[in-house]
Each structure stands twice: as structure tokens, then as C-alpha cells.
Amino acid sequence: MAAPRNESVEDRNNLLSQEDHMGSMERLAMEVVALARPVPSVVRVTGRIAPTDPTAWRRPNLAVRLEVETPEGQRPVSRVYTIRSFDEGRSLVDIDFVVHADDSPAMRWLERATVGSAIHLVGPRPHYLPDHTAEGGIALFADETAIPAIHAILGTWQEGSHGVLYVETADRAAFDELPEVEGVERHLLLRDPSEGAGTTGKLVAAARALPNPEGCMIWAAGERQDIRAIRAYFTEERGLPKDRVRVFGYWRKGMSSSEIDRMRLQQYEAVRAGGGGLAQTEDLDILA
Numbered sequence: 570m571a572a573p574r575n576e577s578v579e580d581r582n583n584l585l586s587q588e589d590h591m592g593s594m595e596r597l598a599m600e601v602v603a604l605a606r607p608v609p610s611v612v613r614v615t616g617r618i619a620p621t622d623p624t625a626w627r628r629p630n631l632a633v634r635l636e637v638e639t640p641e642g643q644r645p646v647s648r649v650y651t652i653r654s655f656d657e658g659r660s661l662v663d664i665d666f667v668v669h670a671d672d673s674p675a676m677r678w679l680e681r682a683t684v685g686s687a688i689h690l691v692g693p694r695p696h697y698l699p700d701h702t703a704e705g706g707i708a709l710f711a712d713e714t715a716i717p718a719i720h721a722i723l724g725t726w727q728e729g730s731h732g733v734l735y736v737e738t739a740d741r742a743a744f745d746e747l748p749e750v751e752g753v754e755r756h757l758l759l760r761d762p763s764e765g766a767g768t769t770g771k772l773v774a775a776a777r778a779l780p781n782p783e784g785c786m787i788w789a790a791g792e793r794q795d796i797r798a799i800r801a802y803f804t805e806e807r808g809l810p811k812d813r814v815r816v817f818g819y820w821r822k823g824m825s826s827s828e829i830d831r832m833r834l835q836q837y838e839a840v841r842a843g844g845g846g847l848a849q850t851e852d853l854d855i856l857a
């Protein structure tokens with residue numbers, strides 16, 4: 570099926586393929602070798618890749634851009650997903666797609682995908698990890714789209730480090746799949762199926778109720794408005810230093826990621842025009 574014209578993001582100045590943006594990422598083919606439904610809310614895609622430097626894929630919480638549609642004469646339509654796990658010996662990645670009801674590029678790709686399907690991806694982009702040296706421990710806040718990132722972070726949890734985890738999802742089984750890790754207290758913020766994702770404010774309420782956040786390391790990912798509210802609470806109301814608040818908005822309720830990507834590119838173009846680079850951009854400051 571051809572993508573609607575407005576899903577592709579035009580990169581007029583060809584900035585996205587330049588070194589500042591690419592870093593050590595590369596564009597790779599991925600072959601789908603398995604598709605599974607481990608829990609009701611998730612389709613798990615296992616893909617085989619042949620990276621130039623497999624060691625770059627060992628780090629937890631890596632993200633990739635999957636080229637889910639390739640409209641003729643336009644840039645591919647891409648969507649960002651987390652590498653839930655990487656099996657270096659077999660060169661396999663697991664990527665969990667949270668299934669949602671919209672007719673969207675990622676959901677259309679998922680519908681078409683079968684064992685043997687080929688797709689291109691760009692990555693791996695390292696995303697935030699918590700700092701285990703924080704005296705007050707680590708507080709993690711995630712909605713269902715960030716469960717794969719939490720899975721990767723818990724898989725490399727530092728012994729002796731303590732934390733508290735809050736996960737909002739309507740799927741108890743998705744939460745239960747997370748590994749139990751010594752020192753991490755887990756809380757499920759179960760959403761009623763009648764409530765839409767990104768509508769309950771449960772994560773924001775949990776953040777506001779966190780006892781003694783001073784000295785804590787905050788890690789959060791999920792719907793952009795929720796994450797923006799969490800960032801504002803900890804940095805503005807509680808005065809935590811910015812480097813103690815590592816947060817990222819993964820999706821925006823009611824908005825296509827193509828729209829957010831267009832705004833990201835505009836911000837990046839402005840920063841580059843002023844002599845800066847990717848490190849000087851702040852994703853949550855984009856008004857998406």
C-alpha cells in the first residue's frame with residue numbers, strides 16, 4: 570500500500586545522513602525470522618541483522634529507526650523502536666511493537682510482516698541509561714512503549730543499586746514479563762481497557778508522589794505530554810539538576826510521529842545553522 574504523501578519527512582539539506590546526525594549508526598537490512606504475540610498488547614519481531622560492529626549493539630536501551638514504508642520518490646517513512654535484546658552469537662534482535670488501534674505506518678507494516686520479510690533500519694542510537702551512582706537511588710517511570718527499554722535496563726542492573734519502577738499499561742502480562750531484579754521495587758499502574766493510552770495521568774501522579782526525590786536519579790519514557798509534566802515537576806518544582814532527570818517522550822497522543830519528526834528536523838536545522846549539532850538539541854522542547 571502506498572504511504573499517504575504527508576508521512577514522509579523531507580530532508581531538504583540532507584542533514585540526517587551527515588556525520589553529526591548519524592554518529593556511529595549505520596543503515597542495515599533486517600530479515601524477520603520470527604513473529605510472536607508473547608502478551609496481548611505486544612507483537613515481538615525477531616530480526617536478523619549483520620552489523621559492521623556487533624559490539625555497538627551490546628549496550629542496553631538502543632533505539633533504531635525502522636523504514637516501515639518506502640513511498641516512491643520520497644524518503645522512507647520511519648518509526649523509532651527499542652532493541653529489547655540482542656543475541657550477538659546469532660545476530661538477532663528482538664523488537665516489541667505495542668499494538669494500537671490507529672491505522673498508522675508502523676501498524677500497517679506489522680500487519681504485512683511475515684517470516685522472511687525484509688526491512689531496513691538505521692541504528693543503533695544509544696538512549697538514556699540511569700546513573701547507578703545516585704545516592705538516593707533510581708526512580709523509573711514508563712508507559713507500555715518503554716517496557717522494552719526497561720527490560721534492557723533491568724537486564725544490566727548494577728548489583729547493590731536500588732530503584733523503584735512504575736509502569737503504566739493496560740496489559741498486566743506485559744508488566745509481569747519484566748524480570749524481577751534485587752533492589753528494584755516494582756509498581757504496576759494498571760490502566761482500565763476503557764481508558765486510552767496517554768490519558769490517565771497515572772505516571773505523572775506516581776512521579777509527584779515519589780517520596781524524597783532529592784538525590785534520586787530520574788529516568789522516564791512514554792507519552793510526550795506525560796513525560797514533559799514529569800520533567801517539569803522534578804526540574805522546576807523540586808529543583809533536581811537536569812543531569813539527574815533523564816527523560817524522553819516516545820510518542821504523542823493524537824499526533825503522527827512523522828509530524829514530530831518534521832518538527833525535530835526544523836529544530837535540528839536551526840541548531841546546525843547556528844553552528845551547533847545534535848548534542849545541542851533537546852527533544853522535549855519541540856512543541857509536539
Ligand SMILES: Cc1cc2nc3c(=O)[nH]c(=O)nc-3n(C[C@H](O)[C@H](O)[C@H](O)COP(=O)(O)OP(=O)(O)OC[C@H]3O[C@@H](n4cnc5c(N)ncnc54)[C@H](O)[C@@H]3O)c2cc1C
Pocket residue numbers: 632648649650651652664665666667668669670671672673674675676696713714715717718766817818819820821822823824825826827
Ligand atoms: C526512543 C524511542 C523508543 C521507542 N521504543 C518503542 C518500543 O520499543 N515499542 C513501541 O511500541 N513503541 C516504541 N516507541 C514509540 C513508537 O515510536 C510510537 O508509538 C510510534 O508513534 C508508532 O508509530 P505508528 O506509525 O504506529 O503511529 P504514528 O503514525 O506515529 O501515530 C498515529 C496515531 O497513533 C497514535 N499512537 C502512536 N503510538 C501509540 C501507542 N503506543 N498507543 C496508542 N496510540 C498510539 C498517535 O498518537 C497518533 O494519533 C519508541 C519511541 C522512541 C522515540
